Amino acid sequence: MRVNEATAKVETAVRAALNNPPGDGTPIYLDYQATTPTDPRVIEAMLPHFNARFGNPHSRNHAYGWRAEDAVEAARAQVASLIKANPKEIIFTSGATESNNLAIKGVAHFYKDKKDHIVTCVTEHKCVLDACRHLEQEGFRVTYLPVRTDGLIDLEKLKESITDKTVLVSIMAVNNEIGVIQPVREIGRICRERGVFFHTDCAQAFGKIPLDVEDMNIDLVSISGHKIYGPMGIGALYVRRRPRVRLVPLFNGGGQERGMRSGTLPLPLCVGLGAASAIAEKEMGAETERLKGLRDRLYNRLKQRLSEIYLNGDLEHRIPGNLNISFAYVEGEGLMMGLKDLAVSSGSACTSASLEPSYVLRALGVEEELAHTSLRLGLGRFTTDAEVDYAADRIAAEVERLRIMSPLWEMAQEGIDIKSIKWAEH
Amino acid sequence: MAYSEKVIDHYENPRNVGAFDKNDASVGTGLVGAPACGDVMKLQIKVSPEGIIEDAKFKTFGCGSAIASSSLVTEWVKGKSLDEAFTLKNTQVAEHLSLPPVKIHCSVLAEDAIKAAINDYKAKRSKDREAAE
Ligand SMILES: Cc1ncc(COP(=O)(O)O)c(C=O)c1O
Numbered sequence: 001m002r003v004n005e006a007t008a009k010v011e012t013a014v015r016a017a018l019n020n021p022p023g024d025g026t027p028i029y030l031d032y033q034a035t036t037p038t039d040p041r042v043i044e045a046m047l048p049h050f051n052a053r054f055g056n057p058h059s060r061n062h063a064y065g066w067r068a069e070d071a072v073e074a075a076r077a078q079v080a081s082l083i084k085a086n087p088k089e090i091i092f093t094s095g096a097t098e099s100n101n102l103a104i105k106g107v108a109h110f111y112k113d114k115k116d117h118i119v120t121c122v123t124e125h126k127c128v129l130d131a132c133r134h135l136e137q138e139g140f141r142v143t144y145l146p147v148r149t150d151g152l153i154d155l156e157k158l159k160e161s162i163t164d165k166t167v168l169v170s171i172m173a174v175n176n177e178i179g180v181i182q183p184v185r186e187i188g189r190i191c192r193e194r195g196v197f198f199h200t201d202c203a204q205a206f207g208k209i210p211l212d213v214e215d216m217n218i219d220l221v222s223i224s225g226h227k228i229y230g231p232m233g234i235g236a237l238y239v240r241r242r243p244r245v246r247l248v249p250l251f252n253g254g255g256q257e258r259g260m261r262s263g264t265l266p267l268p269l270c271v272g273l274g275a276a277s278a279i280a281e282k283e284m285g286a287e288t289e290r291l292k293g294l295r296d297r298l299y300n301r302l303k304q305r306l307s308e309i310y311l312n313g314d315l316e317h318r319i320p321g322n323l324n325i326s327f328a329y330v331e332g333e334g335l336m337m338g339l340k341d342l343a344v345s346s347g348s349a350c351t352s353a354s355l356e357p358s359y360v361l362r363a364l365g366v367e368e369e370l371a372h373t374s375l376r377l378g379l380g381r382f383t384t385d386a387e388v389d390y391a392a393d394r395i396a397a398e399v400e401r402l403r404i405m406s407p408l409w410e411m412a413q414e415g416i417d418i419k420s421i422k423w424a425e426h
Numbered sequence: 427m428a429y430s431e432k433v434i435d436h437y438e439n440p441r442n443v444g445a446f447d448k449n450d451a452s453v454g455t456g457l458v459g460a461p462a463c464g465d466v467m468k469l470q471i472k473v474s475p476e477g478i479i480e481d482a483k484f485k486t487f488g489c490g491s492a493i494a495s496s497s498l499v500t501e502w503v504k505g506k507s508l509d510e511a512f513t514l515k516n517t518q519v520a521e522h523l524s525l526p527p528v529k530i531h532c533s534v535l536a537e538d539a540i541k542a543a544i545n546d547y548k549a550k551r552s553k554d555r556e557a558a559e
Contacts, residue, residue: 327485333466337429337437337490357464369461405443405493407485408461409469423460 012085016420027343028387030182032321032380033176033204034345038272039381045275046231049268050328057265058256066418068267075274082277083221084203084212086239091257092270095235096203098125098250099222100170102130102237102261103199106247107168108140110143113165121145121153121182122363128201132170141165150314150366151180159190168197168259171207171230177360177376178313179322181209188217197245203227203235207280208319219245225269229381230276234269237261287381291320294379298388299323305396308412312361312374323377324361326370327395330402335375338398342391345376367406367417429490430524431452436461438492440532443502444483446470454547456539462465465532469539471503471511473547479511484539491529495519495536 027038049071057072059065073087080087084386093099108118115310120132132142143161145153162169169191173184184200191198199220205211206221207228211222222239225231239245239260253262263297280287301310308328327335332346356362357371375395379388403409413416429437445468446453452473459466465488472481482500486493498519504512519533521527 033451061553214453331492333464333485333489334437367462371463372464405440405485406487407457407466407489408483410445410468418461421457423462423466 003331025341025343028391029343030377030379030383030391031343031345032378032383033179033227033376034378035226035232036229036380036408037382038226038231040278040290041279042230042272042275046268046272047272055267057267057270058254067325072270074268075270075272075277076311078146078240078274078278078281079223079236080232082207082211082281083238085215085221086241088215088242089238091237091239091261092273093235093237093261094227094233096201096222096224097235098126099224099235100125100127100199101131102127102247102250103220103222103239104168105135106172106249106260106261107136107197107199107245107351110246111167111213111249112140114412115165116161117143117165118168118314119143119145119158119161119166120170121147121172122148123151123175123177123360124170125176125201125203128170128172133255145171147363150317151175151178151312151364152182152314153187153400155183155186155190158187162194166194168199170199171200172203173211173377174202174203174208174319175313175360176204177358178324179204179319180313180362181317181319183317184211184221185216185219191219192217199249203330204319207277210284214394223272223273225273225276226279227355228276228280231272233272234266235257236273265375285389288320291379291383294383294385294388295320297385298379298392299325301389301398303393304397308372309399312364312366321379323379324374325377326361326366327399328370329412329423330399331372332374335373335395335398335402338402339394342394345378346374355399432498432523433490434526436497436523437490438498440484440493442481442483442504443485445485446472446481447484449519450466452547452551454461454543454545456542459488459492461487464488465535466544467492467496467535467539469496469499469536469543469545471540471543472497473508477508479506479508488532488535490497490511491523491525492535494523495525495532496539499536499539499540500524507557508510508547511540511546514540516536 055064055068057068060283073359076090078089080090145157147153171182171187188198201222204223206223219240223236225234228230248259256262310326312324336346361371448455454471456469468485470483471479474480482503484496484500486496516533516537519536520530
């Protein structure tokens with residue numbers, strides 16, 4: 001099946017499921033960093049393994065088990081191939097959250113008698129930050145590196161942070177909110193030179209940018225199925241064999257996955273992750289070009305219509321499927337309410353009682369008032385030119401409408417600096 | 427989050443968006459909230475010599491509930507005396523718009539805004555009187 005055909009098939013399937021003909025109220029999906037629809041080719045590969053070719057891959061005594069094992073091992077090889085790893089180094093998990101926990105806690109616990117220090121970064125996904133906080137409560141020390149205004153870490157600061165007590169550096173390859181790509185190769189080189197393990201959360205990078213665990217000196221890689229047009233509920237952790245990385249498993253059981261992750265492997269999900277990886281490997285180059293075109297089209301159209309919009313995070317070191325934009329003087333949640341026909345995500349978290357804008361944007365030094373005005377626009381495999389044009393026009397119209405209603409826009413037009421006003425705290 | 431029908435109505439068809447000249451002696455202006463907190467309301471009233479609010483206008487930077495709260499308050503205070511308008515409670519706004527608990531602060535801000543506008547008008551008036559004496 002070709003990509004276009006796949007696009008049409010997914011669109012039809014989604015619309016049929018929602019019982020809506022095209023052009024009718026189904027919101028345009030622009031949230032590909034949250035999750036992705038499963039590619040129909042992936043579903044096709046998975047389906048037989050629910051019944052016709054079912055089996056427990058750990059059953060040693062009959063053809064059902066052997067057949068299932070063969071399918072799982074083929075999938076493992078497909079996952080490994082995308083990061084130039086040996087299939088034996090791939091551990092299947094339930095997703096990137098589990099992989100991150102297994103990598104960080106597993107390594108920390110295994111080497112705790114010799115080393116007790118971890119280095120990570122303030123813009124990591126919550127599950128990495130939370131795993132680190134948990135280790136701090138157990139007595140480990142954690143350094144949270146800051147990021148520059150472009151969203152990238154400062155390699156000098158990384159070097160300074162590593163001590164002879166450091167066991168692990170965990171830095172994500174691609175950020176989920178702003179899509180920026182950290183200098184993975186340079187981080188890997190520094191870690192290898194200093195004899196420190198390097199883990200990277202690649203939930204948003206795997207299948208989107210080229211990764212090579214040998215070339216980049218990576219020791220642990222977290223992978224998620226549902227971010228790459230594979231099924232939800234499956235992920236993987238790459239664990240280097242030479243030099244060997246050892247870890248304490250998160251839970252006990254039958255000792256599957258080289259003892260690192262007990263539990264019966266979910267055969268159809270493993271096959272799905274493998275198929276999604278194989279498609280990504282084959283199409284990454286073309287898809288990157290196509291998404292760049294769509295991204296530029298969207299960004300340029302917005303810039304043409306609107307003044308005072310600001311891109312958060314570096315444009316060069318960025319996956320093409322992400323734009324995170326502050327629309328000055330218009331609050332993000334209010335803006336999203338006017339964009340019901342678009343499925344986008346707001347950088348501000350006004351819905352939580354805390355009223356705090358995104359910690360990622362704050363970490364870049366984006367002023368709070370601007371952080372409150374941001375939207376994350378995620379493009380992906382099934383996004384079309386027409387959708388992007390429609391989205392740009394709807395966003396521009398809504399921003400214009402809300403700016404007319406905004407006292408901050410009014411002040412800006414009158415030349416009043418909003419920082420000169422003494423605002424009440426509340 | 428699901429918004430109530432009334433919030434959606436005020437968000438989509440806000441009443442009384444706009445501004446009066448804040449230097450006009452018959453105008454009171456309330457500016458509350460903070461950009462860093464994600465909501466700012468500017469509420470203005472135009473008061474007759476008899477102390478009746480003849481007209482009201484607002485501009486709001488904030489979520490849908492904040493926009494709806496300020497829009498609703500401008501509707502409510504029109505035709506009211508300053509004293510009557512001053513008794514407006516955030517709970518009335520929250521109830522009318524069926525605001526969920528996390529959005530109660532929007533109604534509080536709207537109450538603060540109308541009170542600030544009334545106080546501004548009164549302060550201006552007493553200054554004018556002093557100047558006249
Ligand atoms: C960067 C990053 N890490 C980890 C995760 C968690 O992945 P999963 O949903 O597979 O547990 C996500 C997705 O939300 C992510 O974007």
